[in-house]
Amino acid sequence: xxxxxxxxxxxxxxxxxxxxxxxxxxxxxxxxxxxxxxxxxxxxxxxxxxxxxxxxxxxxxxxxxxxxxxxxxxxxxxxxxxxxxxxxxxxxxxxxxxxxxxxxxxxxxxxxxxxxxxxxxxxxxxxxxxxxxxxxxxxxxxxxxxxxxxxxxxxxxxxxxxxxxxxxxxxxxxxxxxxxxxxxxxxxxxxxxxxxxxxxxxxxxxxxxxxxxxxxxxxxxxxxxxxxxxxxxxxxxxxxxxxxxxxxxxxxxxxxxxxxxxxxxxxxxxxxxxxxxxxxxxxxxxxxxxxxxxx
Amino acid sequence: xxxxxxxxxxxxxxxxxxxxxxxxxxxxxxxxxxxxxxxxxxxxxxxxxxxxxxxxxxxxxxxxxxxxxxxxxxxxxxxxxxxxxxxxxxxxxxxxxxxxxxxxxxxxxxxxxxxxxxxxxxxxxxxxxxxxxxxxxxxxxxxxxxxxxxxxxxxxxxxxxxxxxxxxxxxxxxxxxxxxxxxxxxxxxxxxxxxxxxxxxxxxxxxxxxxxxxxxxxxxxxxxxxxxxxxxxxxxxxxxxxxxxxxxxxxxxxxxxxxxxxxxxxxxxxxxxxxxxxxxxxxxxxxxxxxxxxxxxxxxxxxxxxxxxxxxxxxxxxxxxxxxxxxxxxxxxxxxxxxxxxxxxxxxxxxxxxxxxxxxxxxxxxxxxxxxxxxxxxxxxxxxxxxxxxxxxxxxxxxxxxxxxxxxxxxxxxxxxxxxxxxxxxxxxxxxxxxxxxxxxxxxxxxxx
Numbered sequence: 144x145x146x147x148x149x150x151x152x153x154x155x156x157x158x159x160x161x162x163x164x165x166x167x168x169x170x171x172x173x174x175x176x177x178x179x180x181x182x183x184x185x186x187x188x189x190x191x192x193x194x195x196x197x198x199x200x201x202x203x204x205x206x207x208x209x210x211x212x213x214x215x216x217x218x219x220x221x222x223x224x225x226x227x228x229x230x231x232x233x234x235x236x237x238x239x240x241x242x243x244x245x246x247x248x249x250x251x252x253x254x255x256x257x258x259x260x261x262x263x264x265x266x267x268x269x270x271x272x273x274x275x276x277x278x279x280x281x282x283x284x285x286x287x288x289x290x291x292x293x294x295x296x297x298x299x300x301x302x303x304x305x306x307x308x309x310x311x312x313x314x315x316x317x318x319x320x321x322x323x324x325x326x327x328x329x330x331x332x333x334x335x336x337x338x339x340x341x342x343x344x345x346x347x348x349x350x351x352x353x354x355x356x357x358x359x360x361x362x363x364x365x366x367x368x369x370x371x372x373x374x375x376x377x378x379x380x381x382x383x384x385x386x387x388x389x390x391x392x393x394x395x396x397x398x399x400x401x402x403x404x405x406x407x408x409x410x411x412x413x414x415x416x417x418x419x420x421x422x423x424x425x426x427x428x429x430x431x432x433x434x435x436x437x438x
Numbered sequence: 439x440x441x442x443x444x445x446x447x448x449x450x451x452x453x454x455x456x457x458x459x460x461x462x463x464x465x466x467x468x469x470x471x472x473x474x475x476x477x478x479x480x481x482x483x484x485x486x487x488x489x490x491x492x493x494x495x496x497x498x499x500x501x502x503x504x505x506x507x508x509x510x511x512x513x514x515x516x517x518x519x520x521x522x523x524x525x526x527x528x529x530x531x532x533x534x535x536x537x538x539x540x541x542x543x544x545x546x547x548x549x550x551x552x553x554x555x556x557x558x559x560x561x562x563x564x565x566x567x568x569x570x571x572x573x574x575x576x577x578x579x580x581x582x583x584x585x586x587x588x589x590x591x592x593x594x595x596x597x598x599x600x601x602x603x604x605x606x607x608x609x610x611x612x613x614x615x616x617x618x619x620x621x622x623x624x625x626x627x628x629x630x631x632x633x634x635x636x637x638x639x640x641x642x643x644x645x646x647x648x649x650x651x652x653x654x655x656x657x658x659x660x661x662x663x664x665x666x667x668x669x670x671x672x673x674x675x676x677x678x679x680x681x682x683x684x685x686x687x688x689x690x691x692x693x694x695x696x697x698x699x700x701x702x703x704x705x706x707x708x709x710x711x712x713x714x715x716x717x718x719x720x721x722x723x724x725x726x727x728x729x730x731x732x733x734x735x736x737x738x739x740x741x742x743x744x745x746x747x748x749x750x751x752x753x754x755x756x757x758x759x760x761x762x763x764x765x766x767x768x769x770x771x772x773x774x775x776x777x778x779x780x781x782x783x784x785x786x787x788x789x790x791x792x793x794x795x796x797x798x799x800x801x802x803x804x805x806x807x808x809x810x811x812x813x814x815x816x817x818x819x820x821x822x823x824x825x826x827x828x829x830x831x832x833x834x835x836x837x838x839x840x841x842x843x844x845x846x847x848x849x850x851x852x853x854x855x856x857x858x859x860x861x862x863x864x865x866x867x868x869x870x871x872x873x874x875x876x877x878x879x880x881x882x883x884x885x886x887x
Contacts, residue, residue: 182884185532186558272711273703296646296706298862382647385705386859401529403847404554 172417179410186404197411207412210390213302217309217391218370224310225317226362232314233321234351238343249322252315260312264379267308271295271380295381298388305380305389309373317362324358325351357431364427368420392416476567479783483514486784487541489534490519490773491527500804508791515784535560542779543788548585548769548837549844550674552594555774561593562775562782568592574790581837582770582810595789596770598801599808601728601831602653603750607743610638610722619751623690626754630698633722642721643699644712645861648854651691651704652841654725654753655857657767658687660838661755665762674846675885677878679871683760688867690756692860698723704861719743725753727768728827732806735821750823752830766834769843770810852877 179197181190201207236245270277271294279291294304336346374393377383383390383398392412400409492501498521505517522530534540540560546552555561568575569592570583578596586594614636620626630640645651662683671677695701715721717740732738736745755763775785798811803819808828815828842850856870
């Protein structure tokens, strides 16, 4: 009897959180999927059932594919820099840099991560400015003036310019996480490897990389899912332009919903984002179970 | 990567969720606006909700002061004034509309942005109180009232007047040997060559976010396309955009920018950054709104280089243009009254206060805006160029409302992205119009279904 009472008490305590989750997470998700089968906007309050028409329109829309490719590009480049390069950087910091300098460098690398993404976006808009921007001035100063460019105004460079800003901001953060992961590896393993004659590369490949795999797995998942939720930096720096060259799924959803009044289409984009990020979350759960490091 | 799905995305997400809930909850469908009682309230009392897009610190204090002045004049009334920025306003008003929670008085751009509220039955028909032949209507510029007319009825209360002009540095023109502003597009192109030879960037042009180019196209469409065709195409239900004048307008724009400005840098440069070149005396001209004129004055912070040496003229039409060559790009901004408001009469009373002679003179003095209220710009509150602007607006045959607000949103977007592509060199004028035609076709199909 007492156990039943305890269970009821526990349920009552958990219930508010469950209700909040149902109302503000699961209901909107389900409702979003439902509304993606309707044509509706903020002004006509009578959603009209159109079946798969919104998906048909979306998959036939070149801008949607541009946005999806940009998200994939974002994910791939972010993986290279925020996981691959950050791991190398973290390893160098831990193995070769003097203790005192190490702390300074970690702080310097981490500072960009403390800046608001909107502020960083505006900052880089100035850096990329074709007339007074630091980047073009720097290129001119070192005799590479022929490469000076309207970085955010040219369709071929705009997306890469935004991604570069994101890498600048995030590498320090992931590096610090990886430094922590490396510090958790017992020192004896490094010493044993060196006694066995392993060089720096061998130690990195055979000791560091395998033993920080829990963290790298987590970062890979976070980086990929983050790349499909990217929004702020694009809105601040280009708003998806020029000629939709920097659209990502998030900004395209926003534009369709709030600027073009096509809520059904936007719901369909929302569903695609949900499916992608949900799939990534499932993969994360499956992989993290398998890749647990046992000391 | 952290914080990527940050505040703005959260806002958009919450807004979308709210819209979903609203769409689910309401089932009434579109209905004609109920007839609001607009006659003067017997007793003025209650709370009036007002939403503007003038959160900019330069503009917000004026509206706060006006709300307080109205409260002081009407002790029983509380004005609940909310002001948000230009871009967030577009999200917020849509969420409020979908949730049936529009305030009593809300801001609107002229054109299809306002017409959407009218078609949804969310804007009160103000014809009985503000039509040009009414007591209130007679105090306002007819062209400004017409900008908020739909199917012969009047829905909006214009609060300012805005026109688009080529502001120019008179000293630069003199140095380049140009004695008078150009009368035709061909003359303007010739003047650009002279200004370049004199060491100036002829026209400062930044097109980051797309709208600056659209303002050129708005004017050039008006010059090159017959008015009847334009009106038919700007209507979402009948838009086709097949007239040859549309391509010609884009070609003229392309020619103008390539000869008078830096095409390759345009998409990467903001309008404001480009304006710095005019203010510093490096550029000779910029196509700007009359609302921006204050930035060229001493009071607006301009250096003597420009503050003592500037004037303006309209973007000239090419010789033999087929459209209305006396139309002026621009439009008033205004306020709509919620058709479901219980305080509609009080809302009208507040808007009458906001467009009184006293308030209008204050808006000219405090913000440097032109008011649609007749006689509001005087020697005591307006600098000479502002008065000349008002006189010029009076000569215009009609306002050519901004292309990105007068057309259906997806058509506007096709224009915005298409012209960006044109400036990047990835699209031809014909390809831009193909995109616009496809968007117009889809918009017309949506309207009919």
